Amino acid sequence: MTQVAAIIGGGVIGGGWAARFLLNGWDVRVFDPDPEAERKIGEVLSNARRALPSLSDVPLPEEGVLSFHASISEAVAGASWVQESVPERLDLKQRVYAELMQHVGAGAVIGSSTSGYKPSELQDGLARPGQVVVTHPFNPVYLLPLVELVTTQANSADFVAQAKEIITRIGMYPLHVKKEIDAHIADRFLEAVWREALWLVKDGIATTEEIDDAIRYGFGLRWAQMGLFDTYRVAGGEAGMRHFMAQFGPCLDLPWTKLMEVPEFTDELVDLIADQSDAQSGHMSIREMERIRDTNLVAMMRALKWADFGAGALLTAQDKRVRDGTALGAPLAGRDLAAPILVLDRAVPLDWTDYNGHMTESRYLDAFAQSTDRFMELIGCDADYIAAGGSYFTAETHIRHLDEAHAGDRIRVTSDMLVGQGKKLHLFHTMWKGDVAVATGEHFLLHVDLATRRPTPAGDGVEAAMTAIREARAGLPLPEGAGAFIRSPS
Amino acid sequence: MTQVAAIIGGGVIGGGWAARFLLNGWDVRVFDPDPEAERKIGEVLSNARRALPSLSDVPLPEEGVLSFHASISEAVAGASWVQESVPERLDLKQRVYAELMQHVGAGAVIGSSTSGYKPSELQDGLARPGQVVVTHPFNPVYLLPLVELVTTQANSADFVAQAKEIITRIGMYPLHVKKEIDAHIADRFLEAVWREALWLVKDGIATTEEIDDAIRYGFGLRWAQMGLFDTYRVAGGEAGMRHFMAQFGPCLDLPWTKLMEVPEFTDELVDLIADQSDAQSGHMSIREMERIRDTNLVAMMRALKWADFGAGALLTAQDKRVRDGTALGAPLAGRDLAAPILVLDRAVPLDWTDYNGHMTESRYLDAFAQSTDRFMELIGCDADYIAAGGSYFTAETHIRHLDEAHAGDRIRVTSDMLVGQGKKLHLFHTMWKGDVAVATGEHFLLHVDLATRRPTPAGDGVEAAMTAIREARAGLPLPEGAGAFIRSPS
Numbered sequence: 001m002t003q004v005a006a007i008i009g010g011g012v013i014g015g016g017w018a019a020r021f022l023l024n025g026w027d028v029r030v031f032d033p034d035p036e037a038e039r040k041i042g043e044v045l046s047n048a049r050r051a052l053p054s055l056s057d058v059p060l061p062e063e064g065v066l067s068f069h070a071s072i073s074e075a076v077a078g079a080s081w082v083q084e085s086v087p088e089r090l091d092l093k094q095r096v097y098a099e100l101m102q103h104v105g106a107g108a109v110i111g112s113s114t115s116g117y118k119p120s121e122l123q124d125g126l127a128r129p130g131q132v133v134v135t136h137p138f139n140p141v142y143l144l145p146l147v148e149l150v151t152t153q154a155n156s157a158d159f160v161a162q163a164k165e166i167i168t169r170i171g172m173y174p175l176h177v178k179k180e181i182d183a184h185i186a187d188r189f190l191e192a193v194w195r196e197a198l199w200l201v202k203d204g205i206a207t208t209e210e211i212d213d214a215i216r217y218g219f220g221l222r223w224a225q226m227g228l229f230d231t232y233r234v235a236g237g238e239a240g241m242r243h244f245m246a247q248f249g250p251c252l253d254l255p256w257t258k259l260m261e262v263p264e265f266t267d268e269l270v271d272l273i274a275d276q277s278d279a280q281s282g283h284m285s286i287r288e289m290e291r292i293r294d295t296n297l298v299a300m301m302r303a304l305k306w307a308d309f310g311a312g313a314l315l316t317a318q319d320k321r322v323r324d325g326t327a328l329g330a331p332l333a334g335r336d337l338a339a340p341i342l343v344l345d346r347a348v349p350l351d352w353t354d355y356n357g358h359m360t361e362s363r364y365l366d367a368f369a370q371s372t373d374r375f376m377e378l379i380g381c382d383a384d385y386i387a388a389g390g391s392y393f394t395a396e397t398h399i400r401h402l403d404e405a406h407a408g409d410r411i412r413v414t415s416d417m418l419v420g421q422g423k424k425l426h427l428f429h430t431m432w433k434g435d436v437a438v439a440t441g442e443h444f445l446l447h448v449d450l451a452t453r454r455p456t457p458a459g460d461g462v463e464a465a466m467t468a469i470r471e472a473r474a475g476l477p478l479p480e481g482a483g484a485f486i487r488s489p490s
Numbered sequence: 491m492t493q494v495a496a497i498i499g500g501g502v503i504g505g506g507w508a509a510r511f512l513l514n515g516w517d518v519r520v521f522d523p524d525p526e527a528e529r530k531i532g533e534v535l536s537n538a539r540r541a542l543p544s545l546s547d548v549p550l551p552e553e554g555v556l557s558f559h560a561s562i563s564e565a566v567a568g569a570s571w572v573q574e575s576v577p578e579r580l581d582l583k584q585r586v587y588a589e590l591m592q593h594v595g596a597g598a599v600i601g602s603s604t605s606g607y608k609p610s611e612l613q614d615g616l617a618r619p620g621q622v623v624v625t626h627p628f629n630p631v632y633l634l635p636l637v638e639l640v641t642t643q644a645n646s647a648d649f650v651a652q653a654k655e656i657i658t659r660i661g662m663y664p665l666h667v668k669k670e671i672d673a674h675i676a677d678r679f680l681e682a683v684w685r686e687a688l689w690l691v692k693d694g695i696a697t698t699e700e701i702d703d704a705i706r707y708g709f710g711l712r713w714a715q716m717g718l719f720d721t722y723r724v725a726g727g728e729a730g731m732r733h734f735m736a737q738f739g740p741c742l743d744l745p746w747t748k749l750m751e752v753p754e755f756t757d758e759l760v761d762l763i764a765d766q767s768d769a770q771s772g773h774m775s776i777r778e779m780e781r782i783r784d785t786n787l788v789a790m791m792r793a794l795k796w797a798d799f800g801a802g803a804l805l806t807a808q809d810k811r812v813r814d815g816t817a818l819g820a821p822l823a824g825r826d827l828a829a830p831i832l833v834l835d836r837a838v839p840l841d842w843t844d845y846n847g848h849m850t851e852s853r854y855l856d857a858f859a860q861s862t863d864r865f866m867e868l869i870g871c872d873a874d875y876i877a878a879g880g881s882y883f884t885a886e887t888h889i890r891h892l893d894e895a896h897a898g899d900r901i902r903v904t905s906d907m908l909v910g911q912g913k914k915l916h917l918f919h920t921m922w923k924g925d926v927a928v929a930t931g932e933h934f935l936l937h938v939d940l941a942t943r944r945p946t947p948a949g950d951g952v953e954a955a956m957t958a959i960r961e962a963r964a965g966l967p968l969p970e971g972a973g974a975f976i977r978s979p980s
Contacts, residue, residue, distance in 0.1 A: 012725065138708040139725055146708035173707050181695050185704040188690065192682040197718055200678065205671050212717025214675040216800045217663050218628040218636035220713035225786040226779075227702025227710060228687055233767050234779045235502065235629055241767040245760050270735050277723050277731040289716075289724045296715040296797050303789035306841060309782060310706045351796060361884055362856035369851040394851055399887040404943075453894075 002027050002064055006079035006104075008072060008096060010037040013113050014085035015044030016141025018066065021081070023052050023142065024170040025061030030068045031075035038068055043287075048142035050408060051294040054349035055143070055171075055301060055315050057370070058323040059410060072096070073103040080105075081166055083135065085113040093122060101127045109163045111135030111149075115187045118180040119152050129154040133163055136184055137172070140290075143297050145173040145314050148184045171318045201276065202269055209280035224300060225310045299351040332378045332465055337472030340414035340430065340479070343374040348409045359405040364431070365397065368441035371413040371429045379420070379465035381458070390459055392425055392445040400481060403438040405431075411438070416479050420466030423447045423455045428482045440481050492517050492554060496569035496594075498562060498586060500527040503603050504575035505534030506631025508556065511571070513542050513632065514660040515551030520558050521565035528558055533777075538632035540898065541784040544839035545633070545661075545791060545805050547860070548813040549900060562586070563593040570595075571656055573625065575603040583612060591617045599653045601625030605677045608670040609642050619644040623653055626674055627662070630780075633787050635663040635804050638674045661808045691766065692759055699770035714790060715800045789841040822868045822955055827962035830904035830920065830969070833864040838899045849895040854921070855887065858931035861903040861919045869910075869955035871948070880949055882915055882935040890971060893928040895921075901928070906969050910956030913937045913945045918972045930971050 005021040007014045010032035018028045018041055030041060045066070053060055069075040076082055082104055086096055093112065100110055110132045112122055123129030134150035147167050151160050160176070167174040177184055183191060200206045206214070222231045229241070236244025281289065304312025323329040328345045335341060344367055352363035376382070376392055385391075405411055412432045419426035429441040447458045458466070495511040497504045500522035508518045508531055520531060535556070543550055559565040566572055572594055576586055583602065590600055600622045602612055613619030624640035637657050641650050650666070657664040667674055673681060690696045696704070712721045719731070726734025771779065794802025813819040818835045825831060834857055842853035866872070866882055875881075895901055902922045909916035919931040937948045948956070 138712075144708050144711060146704065148704070173703070175700060175703050175707070177696065177700075179693075179695050181690075181693075185690060185696050185701060186708050188686050189683050189705070190709060192686045193679050193718060196678050196682045200671075200675060203669075203671075205669050206667065206675050208719035210665060210667075211675060212719050213663070213665050214636065214638070215679070215713050215717040216715055217665070217804070218634055218676050219680060220710065220715075220717060221634060221787055221790060221801060222628075222783070223705050223710035224714035224790060225706055225710075226783055227705040228683060229698035229702050229763070229767055230771055230779065231783075233771055234776055234783055236776075241764040242760060245763065270732060273719070273735065274731040277719055281720055281723055286724055286726075289720065292797075292799060293712070293716055293721075293724055296794060296799055297711055299793035299797050300711060300714060300790045303793035303841065304786060307782075307786050307789050309786055311711060314707070351793065361859040361862075361887070362852050365855040365887075365889075366852035372851075393891070395891055397851070397855075397887070397889040399855075401883070401885055 003080050004029060004078045005081040005083065006031070006076040008032075008075065008082060008084045008100070009086035009113075010034065010041045011085060012040075012044060012139060013137065013141060014083065015041040016048070016137065016139060017083045017085065017113070019045045019048030019052070019142040020170050020172070022064045022066055023048060023060055025064055026081075026170070027064040028066050029075045029077070029079065030066070031070075031072050032068075041066075044142070047140070047290055047294060050291070051140075051298050051350065052142050053347035053408060054298045054351065055305075056319055056322065057346055058319050058326060058328060059345050059347070060322070072099050076100065076104045076108075078105075080108050082108055082110045083113065084110065088114060088116055090117060090121060093117065094124070097122055097126055097132060104131070106131070109133065109159070109166065111163070113137060116183050118182060119150050120154075120180060123152060123154050130156055130159060133160070134180075134184065135163070135167065135174075136187075138186070140294060140297070143294060143301070145171065145311055146186065147172045147174050148177055148186065149174040150177040150180050150184055152180060169321070171315075173314055198269065198273075201273055207280070208273060208276040212280070225304060295350050298349065302349065302351055328374070332468075337469050338476065340416050341375065341378065341469075342412065343371040343378070343415045343429070344411070344413035346411060348405050348407050348411055350407050353407045357407045359407075359409075364399055364401070364439050365441065367411065367413060367431060368397070368399070368429050368443065369394075371415060371441070372427060372443055372445070375415050375417075375427060379469070380461040385459065385462070386450070389450050390456070390462075391448060391450055393448050394443055394445050396444045398442040400440045401438075402440070403433070403436055405433055405438050409433050416482070417466065417469050417473070418478065418482060420470060421463070422457045425458075425466070428479050430479065440479075442482060493570050494519060494568045495571040495573065496521070496566040498522075498565065498572060498574045498590070499576035499603075500524065500531045501575060502530075502534060502629060503627065503631060504573065505531040506538070506627065506629060507573045507575065507603070509535045509538030509542070509632040510660050510662070512554045512556055513538060513550055515554055516571075516660070517554040518556050519565045519567070519569065520556070521560075521562050522558075531556075534632070537630070537780055537784060540781070541630075541788055541840065542632050543837035543898065544788045544841065545795075546809055546812065547836055548809050548816060548818060549835050549837070550812070562589050566590065566594045566598075568595075570598050572598055572600045573603065574600065578604060578606055580607060580611060583607065584614070587612055587616055587622060594621070596621070599623065599649070599656065601653070603627060606673050608672060609640050609645075610670060613642060613644050620646060620649060623650070624670075624674070625653070625657065625664075626677075628676070630784060630787070633784060633791070635661065635801055636676065637662045637664050638667055638676065639664040640667040640670050640674055642670060659811070661805075663804055688759065688763075691763055697770070698763060698766040702770070715794060785840050788839065792839065792841055818864070822958075827959050828966065830906050831865065831868065831959075832902065833861040833868070833905045833919070834901070834903035836901060838895050838897055838901055840897050843897045847897045849897075849899075854889055854891070854929050855931065857901065857903060857921060858887070858889070858919050858933065859884075861905060861931070862917060862933055862935070865905050865907075865917060869959070870951040875949065875952070876940070879940050880946070881938060881940055883938050884933055884935050886934045888932040890930045891928075892930070893923070893926055895923055895928050899923050906972070907956065907959050907963070908968065908972060910960060911953070912947045915948075915956070918969050920969065930969075932972060
């Protein structure tokens with residue numbers, strides 16, 4: 001049954017949560033008294049629909065149903081998750097929680113997006129404090145995986161496990177903060193950097209643009225993959241973290257660490273920063289910047305996914321969870337072998353396209369190569385088989401382009417095995433957009449011994465699987481276009 | 491003539507500079523009294539040789555000559571750049587500068603890698619203070635582009651321009667800090683975050699691993715591409731930076747901003763952090779971590795290069811500078827058209843390979859597609875032509891794999907035009923590793939009107955260029971393998 005999330009307070013953060021849940025198949029019910037809420041959430045959702053499917057190499061579930069409601073009591077009906085993202089005023093939040101206690105089912109998780117308050121401050125005086133936790137996300141919520149899950153003694157272990165499980169299921173990472181503190185973890189760093197940045201601008205040392213360049217051309221790239229301590233661990237060299245601290249710890253006594261007052265927040269400082277920011281990026285609208293940011297994040301996170309590291313490793317784990325429940329995840333034994341075999345089902349990600357949003361040439365072969373990998377896996381040439389020293393190498397490939405695909409298009413590849421015997425494997429893939437064939441890929445592969453790099457017959461299990469497919473498809477006609485060849489010079 | 495850089499002080503930073511200069515074609519002369527200096531720099535260089543060529547889509551220049559010298563006077567002979575990276579002790583640095591003044595030519599730039607001292611402190615009392623600037627890089631120096639170039643009134647405008655030009659030429663980005671300050675810009679942020687991180691670990695709020703996750707799953711990904719102010723500009727929405735500051739500025743008065751003392755740097759704190767770091771990453775050697783880090787950085791920076799944004803846009807500009815001086819950059823008019831046309835020359839980047847370091851299938855087509863793009867550009871179907879509404883679309887592709895390529899291999903593609911007339915373009919690319927053909931790509935393209943997506947004849951300039959190639963190659967035999975087709979089912 002479709003699960004329901006209630007979103008209390010829309011805006012950029014609430015809207016981001018709404019998009020996360022919706023695109024992961026949940027129904028989402030929103031309460032926000034702002035008459036602009038529907039428009040604002042619609043804009044976040046349109047960004048999310050553009051970017052989130054790109055992070056996945058398997059199809060996301062069918063999108064849930066989004067609805068807007070006039071009261072908290074109506075919005076939370078049937079909800080197993082309630083996400084509160086109202087403004088950062090404790091009295092306001094406490095009033096919302098008192099009302100939630102009257103209407104939310106006792107089994108639901110109530111998470112707060114607060115970036116500053118401790119969960120005990122939100123739980124204080126409630127009838128069922130154990131139902132409330134902090135689940136602090138990061139903008140854009142539909143792309144960045146981090147959720148700071150801050151709990152107290154009032155939350156049972158089972159309840160915390162349930163909250164973690166749901167956060168994980170919607171493709172996010174629950175970082176469990178077990179000892180509550182103002183501003184949790186990440187925002188303490190953001191605060192420290194913000195404070196320092198205000199000084200640098202105020203004192204005329206650097207402009208907003210120079211500060212951004214100092215971050216994104218240097219340590220920002222380091223932090224995006226390893227964070228702080230592992231970065232310094234590497235900097236310390238083989239002698240490790242103790243060596244690093246011996247070398248750099250004393251820097252804390254150098255003069256610049258004494259500069260820690262907060263600059264006065266005057267109109268002049270606000271003007272200075274706003275004017276510099278206009279000079280830096282005023283040529284782009286915020287909407288354009290959001291899309292540029294999302295495209296960059298998708299491309300970098302997919303780069304980390306290729307490396308199977310950091311935020312990219314989280315994506316791989318999420319794909320596996322999702323795939324296991326789809327037709328694509330079904331083993332060969334559960335399939336109709338007389339039909340072409342489904343080997344790929346995914347959205348065209350943003351980074352597979354050129355500046356026109358047109359799927360770029362080499363990514364057709366990327367999709368077909370992924371299709372071949374999945375076919376191999378299905379016939380038993382999986383990671384274990386490859387680790388044991390056997391695999392297939394492609395000798396020849398023939399691609400025909402029949403139509404175009406664009407970013408966000410859902411594409412499926414079905415595969416016909418034309419030959420599968422001994423050392424030979426001849427596959428004919430068809431890429432579909434709906435029921436339109438956009439391309440075909442014909443591939444001749446040889447089974448090889450990975451030690452000698454020479455052709456050898458496939459192992460018995462693989463041979464048996466190929467025989468089963470061959471027998472199921474005996475007498476069926478060749479797919480249209482198979483065995484065709486490139487036009488000769490004319 | 492080959493330019494010479496002198497490296498005073500090896501280690502991780504000096505070694506990184508040595509690698510930057512060497513791999514960009516400079517001769518490098520090192521002085522470091524440490525008997526281990528040659529081994530240490532060799533290790534940095536081996537990392538750099540693995541990773542730096544991956545950032546470029548064109549070949550780097552021939553590597554320069556590395557030599558080690560017993561004295562400063564010998565090391566700086568003929569140097570137009572001297573980079574000082576000795577330990578962070580002002581008295582030591584001042585002694586080095588006094589000696590440099592006696593031996594360095596008056597035209598050379600002397601840059602200091604200092605992360606803390608102001609250039610005026612280094613220039614103080616020198617015979618030619620105008621020759622000394624701070625050029626503070628970020629580890630790994632051979633990959634990250636940022637150099638904080640900090641100058642004083644003693645440095646002439648021409649001298650600063652010269653320093654910037656050299657930094658740019660070796661693929662780095664000179665961020666000119668015109669008002670000197672302790673710790674420049676970036677390290678002030680690193681210092682602020684480090685201080686906060688020490689508190690969090692000391693108070694048992696988070697472990698080193700949890701802090702790293704809080705960064706790399708969240709704001710680290712944002713900062714790697716847009717930095718701080720543009721990230722907040724987007725967060726503020728259409729109302730812009732003033733709105734953001736009105737909303738979040740007051741957070742500076744919340745309680746957590748008051749926590750700004752420096753934690754005492756006790757043995758217990760060092761043990762706590764070092765033990766947590768061991769638990770987090772002790773299963774990897776620092777060497778392994780360096781390679782993982784470099785692979786991640788390469789993949790993310792190349793993702794930003796695809797997006798033509800941030801650090802990626804710097805890479806594109808650097809490629810253009812380098813290509814203009816190579817055979818690949820030559821226009822059609824300057825080439826021998828009777829021979830196959832050089833259309834690609836590059837290293838196989840790390841992110842084109844699978845877990846075996848084996849160039850992955852779809853990247854052969856990526857290389858061939860880049861080759862086709864270059865061929866089109868050479869015959870006049872360049873960015874302007876495409877913007878005016880004409881282009882070529884690939885209809886069919888046939889790839890034959892003849893041998894293997896691996897990360898770091900230098901590959902070249904030459905192209906034979908089999909047909910080039912009217913709306914038709916039939917190309918046969920051969921990919922070479924040295925004089926071994928590793929793959930061929932045969933491509934049939936149609937010239938299209940981008941508005942209608944229908945075939946139309948090429949424009950006059952393109953037709954004339956194709957005619958010139960056709961005439962030059964008339965009567966020459968077809969390349970081996972051209973017009974071959976995929977093996978039929980057997």
